[in-house]
Amino acid sequence: MNLDYIIQIGKPMLEGAQTTILLFFIAIIASIPLGFALTLMARSSVKPLAWFAGVYIYVMRGTPLLLQMLFICFGLPVLPVIGEYLVFDRFVAACLAFVLNYAAYFAEIFRGGLLSIDKGQYEAAQVLGLSRWQTMVRVILPQMFRVALPAVSNESITLIKDTALLYAVAVPELLHFAHTAVNRDFTIMPFVIAGIIYLLMTLVLTLLFKYLERRFKFQ
Incomplete structure (x- = not known):
């Protein structure tokens, strides 16, 4: 096994x-705000909204x-009447599945973060004359983010590994x-290189989130 071979298979x-990194960023950027919106819906006093968020x-x-990715890729197009309008490019379908799935997990993470905040924080904000919006933005969200950050870090690392599921829909x-490369060359070296690349990506994420945790810890 020489360096030329490693370079040859490493390039593709x-x-x-x-593609893995692109999916990761799309999923993170879209699922975190969607997850927070679901958290607010689940805590809403409007019962239909809370019910919808809980079921979702x-x-x-669960x-x-x-399964969700296969359903969006291959199940939606065969639905009666509307199926022809729900045909997506496979990468787009995979992105949609990842966003919808991870939004649910982030929603639970944010819910836990909100539950960890003492009710006295809300009362203190009212005494100071802050509006509900100001209370949420200036008081609640910074504390929630600090509490939820380790769980968000773990979920993000899981996401980078889950991108391998794209293989199932031929992306x-x-x-x-x-x-x-393994099937063509009858060697496990491509799997080893793939593992190293995944480890490097997760290492970057781990270092980034550790930096964020240290920064928010002392604020």
Whole structure:
């Protein structure tokens, strides 16, 4: 096994890693605000909203992400009447599945963060004359984020690994190119390289979140 071979298989695998990273950023950027919106809905005094959010979170957390992705890719297009309007590019369908799934997990993380905040914080904000919006933005959200950050970190690392599920819907990402090289060359080295690339990505995330945890800890 020489360096030339590693460079040869490493180039397409790094191109596949770009798809992995793109999916990660799309899922994180979209699912975190959606998850927080679901948290607010679940805590709403409007019963239909709270019921919808509760059912949504239960369904998305209670069924496999792979099943959800396959349903969006291959199930929606065969629905009667509306199926023809629900045909998505496979990468787009995968992004949609990841966003909808992880939003439910982030919703539970944020719910736990909100529950950890003492009710006296709300009362103190009222005494100071802060509006509900000001109370949420200036008092509650910073504390909630500090409490929820370790769980968000763990979920983000899980997300970067779950991107390998793209392989199931034939989207050419990191694992796809690694498996292709293994079948072609009869060597496990592509899997080893893929594992190293995943470890590097999770290392970057781990360092980033540790920095954020240290920063928010002393605020």
